[in-house]
Amino acid sequence: MAKEESIFFFKEAVSFRLKDQEKIKSWLRKAARKEAYRIKALNFIFCDDKYLLQMNKDYLHHNYFTDIITFDNSTEKKIIEGDVFISVDTVRSNSKRFDTNFYDELHRVMIHGLLHLLGYKDKTEANKNKMRKMEDLWLKRLNPDASKN
Numbered sequence: 589m590a591k592e593e594s595i596f597f598f599k600e601a602v603s604f605r606l607k608d609q610e611k612i613k614s615w616l617r618k619a620a621r622k623e624a625y626r627i628k629a630l631n632f633i634f635c636d637d638k639y640l641l642q643m644n645k646d647y648l649h650h651n652y653f654t655d656i657i658t659f660d661n662s663t664e665k666k667i668i669e670g671d672v673f674i675s676v677d678t679v680r681s682n683s684k685r686f687d688t689n690f691y692d693e694l695h696r697v698m699i700h701g702l703l704h705l706l707g708y709k710d711k712t713e714a715n716k717n718k719m720r721k722m723e724d725l726w727l728k729r730l731n732p733d734a735s736k737n
Contacts, residue, residue: 655675660704
């Protein structure tokens with residue numbers, strides 16, 4: 589009955605390979621389980637700015653660059669099925685802008701997408717603050733030694 593949890597990593601229009609994929613999958617599963625969700629099918633698609641801009645225009649009718657677009661394809665409560673598109677270009681430029689490591693910024697964006705699928709919102713200042721606290725919590729759980737530098 590309960591199918592294996594599936595998390596996949598793809599790329600479109602970009603040369604990129606995610607490091608530590610099994611560790612990342614385990615981390616994402618733990619985050620979902622903590623919120624009493626199960627991941628049925630979660631796809632992360634890494635792409636470039638141009639690709640994500642076109643998706644933003646085609647599907648959301650927004651004409652601006654972004655680092656992430658999350659599509660919730662879930663049909664059952666507490667079961668995650670979704671696609672998370674991430675612009676590696678924007679993550680890279682944001683890591684420089686915020687003076688952080690590229691992978692720390694990438695992991696923040698990845699957990700941000702999952703948090704959306706878990707029901708977290710970020711349209712209001714209060715919701716943004718709650719989302720940021722959850723991102724920080726999960727980043728510490730992924731890399732507990734990072735804050736000890």
